[in-house]
Amino acid sequence: MSSLNIFDIAGSGMNAQTVRLNLVASNIANANSVSSSAGDVYKSRQPVFGAELKNVIDAQNAASKVEIRGIVESKAPAVMEYAPNHPMADKDGYIFKPNVNSVEEMANMMSASRSYQNNIEVLNTAKQMMLQTLKMGQ
Amino acid sequence: MAISFNAALGNSPMMLALREKRGEILAANMANADTPNFKARDLDFSTALKQATTEQTLLAHTQAGHFAPEMPFLGARLKYRNPNQVSLDGNTVEEHIEQAKFAENSLQYQASLQFLGGKFNELRSALTGQV
Numbered sequence: 409m410s411s412l413n414i415f416d417i418a419g420s421g422m423n424a425q426t427v428r429l430n431l432v433a434s435n436i437a438n439a440n441s442v443s444s445s446a447g448d449v450y451k452s453r454q455p456v457f458g459a460e461l462k463n464v465i466d467a468q469n470a471a472s473k474v475e476i477r478g479i480v481e482s483k484a485p486a487v488m489e490y491a492p493n494h495p496m497a498d499k500d501g502y503i504f505k506p507n508v509n510s511v512e513e514m515a516n517m518m519s520a521s522r523s524y525q526n527n528i529e530v531l532n533t534a535k536q537m538m539l540q541t542l543k544m545g546q
Numbered sequence: 547m548a549i550s551f552n553a554a555l556g557n558s559p560m561m562l563a564l565r566e567k568r569g570e571i572l573a574a575n576m577a578n579a580d581t582p583n584f585k586a587r588d589l590d591f592s593t594a595l596k597q598a599t600t601e602q603t604l605l606a607h608t609q610a611g612h613f614a615p616e617m618p619f620l621g622a623r624l625k626y627r628n629p630n631q632v633s634l635d636g637n638t639v640e641e642h643i644e645q646a647k648f649a650e651n652s653l654q655y656q657a658s659l660q661f662l663g664g665k666f667n668e669l670r671s672a673l674t675g676q677v
């Protein structure tokens with residue numbers, strides 16, 4: 409039944425938003441994980457969403473799901489802080505903090521949860537439509 | 547005289563199929579609301595219905611080397627939506643608009659469903675001869 413496509417599509421949207429939400433959680437949880445070198449410090453991670461290409465090209469199957477193309481680490485420089493008494497301080501007395509921007513992450517979280525809710529609404533409506541279709545002519 | 551289901555049911559099954567397809571497309575738009583460079587699409591319903599209900603002339607496919615003639619689903623061709631506000635990431639999905647269209651579409655789907663159900667009830671009462 410082709411109408412189950414709606415469930416697949418909304419499901420893919422929810423899946424993508426869940427990954428995004430997971431990454432937000434990871435970023436916020438690690439916002440204060442300090443390190444003694446710029447290379448080792450935790451870097452903010454973001455998902456890259458893309459529309460499933462085979463369906464975009466194929467006009468007959470135009471409704472395309474979301475896929476996660478990958479997860480990228482932010483290239484913003486780590487925050488250096490002078491704290492010579494910190495146990496993780498390097499030989500010059502600096503510690504490195506992750507480049508996580510909490511404000512951005514909170515906004516990201518809200519956006520992700522709204523989009524997730526949106527997909528749930530679509531799913532619910534589609535479910536009701538299908539249930540009514542099953543009851544047709546009775 | 548045999549009952550022809552196609553004649554008895556009229557446009558309703560086609561309408562349902564098209565509404566369903568449109569719902570799928572709108573769901574995909576909303577699922578991709580955060581996808582960079584995704585362009586929102588929609589079904590031009592009246593032309594889609596017109597094409598779905600009339601005979602279409604398709605290119606003949608007489609040799610293996612020929613391109614397969616394009617067979618759009620129920621004659622439905624998708625168009626890109628013109629966004630009211632453009633966003634920097636090239637995404638043209640506007641969630642409120644998609645939501646409104648989706649709600650509209652599901653209502654229309656239910657309406658088509660009711661009509662189709664009514665047709666079946668009519669057929670049933672014609673068959674049983676009871677009102």
